[in-house]
Every structure is written in structure tokens, then in C-alpha cells.
Amino acid sequence: MKKIAIIGAGVMGKQHAQTIQKHPETELIAVCDPFSEAMAQEFQVPNFKDLDELLRQCKLDGVVIANPNRFHVSTAIECMKHGIPCLLEKPLALNTEEALQLISEQKKLNVPILVGHHRRHNKIIQQAYDLIQQGILGKINTFNALWTVYKPDSYFEIEWHRKSGAGVLAINLVHDLDLMRYLNGEIESVHAMTSHQNRKLEVEDTISILVRFKNGALGTLLASDAAVSPWGWDQNTEENKASFAPSPDQNCYYISGTEGALSVPNLEYWRYPDHSTKSWSTALIKKQQLPNKDEDVYMNQLSHFIKVIEGKRSPISSPEDAIKNIQLLECIEKSAREQRTVLIEPLEFLAAIA
Known part of the structure; x- marks a missing residue:
């Protein structure tokens, strides 16, 4: 039984607490939050207001770091100094410079960190990844992604939701960009445009991103939180029923190559009949792998x-x-600001600290 503490008693902290409590191989033994003891009381474990006190008093197998983003790096480094593996909620850090500091310390301390890009643990993504690796699409040429929803007016009553940096790009699309990279490899350049026309706020409400993958494929990610639609990961996978009304019959990713096409999350794929000539005049046949929408993605992540x-x-x-x-x-933000294509420079400093 792995003894785990949660650092940060916000929304994600509670999500992790519920998961740890349900998992047969884990035990929640403490919470660390300087502002509230409510979550610790709810789950009947002690609350520590001070991280050092938690690390001194509790024998831990792991920690979940779900405190405010600006504390992610310092908290993870302190836990690693005590030899404690971390499940660190995204974002890893506030910027690449801060992330490099964390990676450098991890190399010295040699303690593992799992970053909480939880969608990678969704069985549907593993199914899609396996299909792509089998070569059913041939050489991938296009990857189109959609995330279009309508956030209620009440969402913007919170002041920071109206400020630059809290728009669809940083808050929502980081997940889709991560999955585009995971399924089709690294991205080498981006060109982005943003719009504020709907709410006239400092924060963008719509963004269009063009990407070029290193394998030669081209992609788009079109998103808006001021557009009525059934297309988006949360609606289509039913991963977050508490916040998003489900649209399970729809897809949000469309991937096509020289041998076939795949839609996600419903895992429908199209190809030409065997021994037929590839031509736009030849009818495609459709197959489907039953998508696994039943498993708890946070349970999978914890396992x-x-x-x-x-x-x-x-x-x-x-x-x-x-x-x-x-x-x-950062490159997408720069592209939108400077209205030009931005190349993703190699992170050569990673090799320097390897």
C-alpha cells in the first residue's frame, strides 16, 4: 500500500484525493495546504500548513503536487531532496527557464517526476496510438483538432479568467497540443492568430493554430470558448461529465495519411478495399475499434x-x-503577437545537463 500525501487542496487536489481513496493500492495519509483544512477534514487525514513539517513527520512513498502553478517547481525540488517521487500537476513550470531549473535538479537528485498530462492515460489515446503505430494510416499528412465550447458568463466573473494568460490556449489547449505531439511526434513550427471579438476582454476567446510536424505532416488546432458546438475532447470522450454536457457520437481529432484516416475519440477509420486502386473515385470502407470510454483516467494515471x-x-x-x-x-503566443511563423528551436540545453 503506497502512502501518498497531497500538496494543495484545490479542485485538482480533491480530484486526486478521491482517486487515491478509491485505488486499492494507495492510502491518502496527509494533506498540505496553508489556507484551508477543509479537505483534510473531509478525508479524515491530518493537514500540514508547512511543507517542511509534512516531509519531516510523514513517511511517504509519493506526493501529488496540486498547489498554485507558481509553487510547482520549488515544491517538487523540496520533495525530491527528501527522495519522494512526485506526480506534478501541469503545468510543469511557469516558463521554460523555470522548467529547466527543475530538470537540472532532478538530474542531480535522480528522483522520478510524472507530469499530470492526464489525457495520455485515457485508454482511447492508447488505442489510437496503437492503431497509428500499426501503420493503418500510412504516412500521416494531416492532423486536424477542434475544441469549441461556450463558457457561461459566470466563468468570467472571476477576475483572473478575464486576464491575459487565462484564455483557451494556456488553460484548455495545452492538453490537445500534448496529444497532437504524443500521437504524431514533435512540432517544428507554428503560426497562430487570436481573436477577442466576442467578449472584448483582455483574454482571447478564439484561436487558430497552424502547425508543421517534424515528420512533414501539417496540422490545425481551432478553438473557441465563445462558440456553440458539440466538438471537443471533454464532450466527446465524456471524460469530464461534471462540467461538460456529453456529445459522445462526435469526434474532435481527424488524422489522415497515405493509406487511411482515423477519427478520435470514436476510433472510426477509413481505407480503400484490399487490392483496389487508391483514387478519390473509389469508395472507402469504414471500420471501428470500440473506444474504451468507461475507465477512470485518473485511476489509470495513479496506477x-x-x-x-x-x-x-x-x-x-x-x-x-x-x-x-x-x-x-510560448512560441504560439509569440506567433500570435508578432503575426508570423515561429520555429520551435531545439532545446539544446537539455542535452547539456543530461
């Missing part, structure tokens, strides 16, 4: 974290991988 703690698995989302999402967001 993976247990294997990371035990040294049986490398993190599916490591800091060295997650820093690329931060760099990608």
Missing part, C-alpha cells in the same frame, strides 16, 4: 504513478517531455 514509484515504468509524461509543451505555448 502508472505507482509503477513509477516502484521503478517498474518510466513516466509517460516526464519533465523533459512536458517542457516541450511549455515551449510550444
